[in-house]
Amino acid sequence: MGGVRVGACSWTDRALVTSGWYPEGSRDAEGRLRHYASRFPLVEVDSSYYALPSARNSELWVKRTPDGFRFDVKAFSALTGHPTRQGVLPAELRGLPQGPELRDEVWRRFADAIGPLRAAGRLGTVLFQFPPWFAPGSRSVAALRECAERTAGWPVAVEFRRPEWWRARQYDATCALLAELGLAAVAVDMVQTLSTSIPPVAPVTSLRLAVVRFHGRSPAWGTGSKEERFRYDYAVDELREWIPRLRTMADRAEELHVLFNNCCAEAAVRAAGRMEALLREEWGDRVAWGDRVNVSRETGDTARFT
Numbered sequence: 001m002g003g004v005r006v007g008a009c010s011w012t013d014r015a016l017v018t019s020g021w022y023p024e025g026s027r028d029a030e031g032r033l034r035h036y037a038s039r040f041p042l043v044e045v046d047s048s049y050y051a052l053p054s055a056r057n058s059e060l061w062v063k064r065t066p067d068g069f070r071f072d073v074k075a076f077s078a079l080t081g082h083p084t085r086q087g088v089l090p091a092e093l094r095g096l097p098q099g100p101e102l103r104d105e106v107w108r109r110f111a112d113a114i115g116p117l118r119a120a121g122r123l124g125t126v127l128f129q130f131p132p133w134f135a136p137g138s139r140s141v142a143a144l145r146e147c148a149e150r151t152a153g154w155p156v157a158v159e160f161r162r163p164e165w166w167r168a169r170q171y172d173a174t175c176a177l178l179a180e181l182g183l184a185a186v187a188v189d190m191v192q193t194l195s196t197s198i199p200p201v202a203p204v205t206s207l208r209l210a211v212v213r214f215h216g217r218s219p220a221w222g223t224g225s226k227e228e229r230f231r232y233d234y235a236v237d238e239l240r241e242w243i244p245r246l247r248t249m250a251d252r253a254e255e256l257h258v259l260f261n262n263c264c265a266e267a268a269v270r271a272a273g274r275m276e277a278l279l280r281e282e283w284g285d286r287v288a289w290g291d292r293v294n295v296s297r298e299t300g301d302t303a304r305f306t
Contacts, residue, residue: 002210002254004246004287005070005124006276007042008268009213009261015227019265030064037065040272041288042072042124044259049074049129051088052109058116068288070124071117072157072211072257078106081143082131107150118154124257125155125184125209132161132196136170141177148181157211157257159186166201178205187249189242190215194222202245210253212246214271216262231264234271239278246279250286 010016011032026035036043045053053073061071078084086094090109096102117123128147134140144158158178160166165174178185184206188198204210216232218224250256258275260268279287 002250002252002256002286004250004256004258004279004283005040005042006258006272006279006287006289007040007044007072007260008036008263008272009044009259010046010263010268011036011043012047013263013268015265016263016269021266021269030060033061033064037069039269040276041068042070042257042259044072044074044127044261046074048110048113049077052076052090052106053113055113055116058114062116062120062122065122067121069122070257071122072124072259073114073117073126075126075128076106076110078103079110079147080128080130081134123155125157125211126151127157127159127186127211128183129159129186130161134160135162136164136174144177144181144183148183155184155209156182157184157186157209159188159211159213161196161198163196163198166199166203171201171203175203175205178203182206184209184211184253187212187245188215189213189217191217191219191221193219196222200242200245202249204249204252207253209255209257210249211257212242212249212259214258214260214262216267218262227264230262231267232262233267234260234262234274236274236278239271239275242275243278243282247282250283 017027017032022032022035026032047053093102093105096105114123114126147156164170175185185203187200187202187210189200189212190198192200214234216230216234217238218229218232220228220231246256246258260271260275262268262271276287276289280289
């Protein structure tokens with residue numbers, strides 16, 4: 001059975017920063033990351049989806065986190081086919097026409113930006129979350145092949161937001177394709193009442209890594225604002241539902257990443273704490289955890305040992 005890391009999909013989310021989770025004296029950029037990394041061994045970088053990351057930030061993240069900590073970095077929107085405003089590009093790229101030259105430069109800059117994380121062994125994976133209109137078919141397969149070619153040597157995970165990829169008739173073909181390309185599949189927990197809901201399957205397509213992202217089960221999915229969609233507090237029994245699936249995934253991969261994307265106030269870190277405690281009861285030291293932190297499985301609250 002492989003090792004397991006649990007974390008949240010942001011440590012900089014404004015609602016988390018203002019929630020009081022960060023202790024006094026640890027609320028600047030450096031203090032927040034150091035505190036988070038003392039509590040969890042994994043975090044997702046979501047800011048890299050909205051704008052190209054920088055090598056300087058990657059260097060700072062390495063310095064501010066302990067050996068063994070991992071960053072899962074979300075791919076920039078332009079690399080996954082999402083609409084990307086010219087204004088979020090570096091100034092010197094905004095005048096370039098849309099086409100291969102601009103695309104190549106964006107790929108190059110993204111690779112350079114995550115270079116320090118790769119060199120330090122802190123890059124958990126690069127997450128490519130494809131849009132809802134990215135459906136199974138020849139164009140999508142070609143895009144995935146290009147992604148695999150451009151990221152050769154990187155750890156890469158793929159999340160689909162189109163349920164057809166994981167429905168019965170397509171499931172085996174999707175697994176085979178990702179396995180052929182060396183890409184880890186991302187499993188998803190979300191509300192199951194919509195035609196667009198991703199089914200709660202647990203695919204493993206890479207021996208290196210398996211990933212699960214918990215988006216919350218808010219009834220506002222499909223209608224509400226971003227804040228309303230992600231405002232959800234997981235109960236312990238809802239997390240426990242996933243234990244058999246997580247065991248199956250961990251049995252088939254060297255490492256399993258379990259991430260909570262219900263980023264509203266403390267909800268994500270609280271759920272991550274609950275899941276971490278549940279998994280440690282089941283699997284003991286196979287679950288990586290923060291530096292001497294005790295976690296309540298009922299509340300997700302933490303207390304530091306002395």
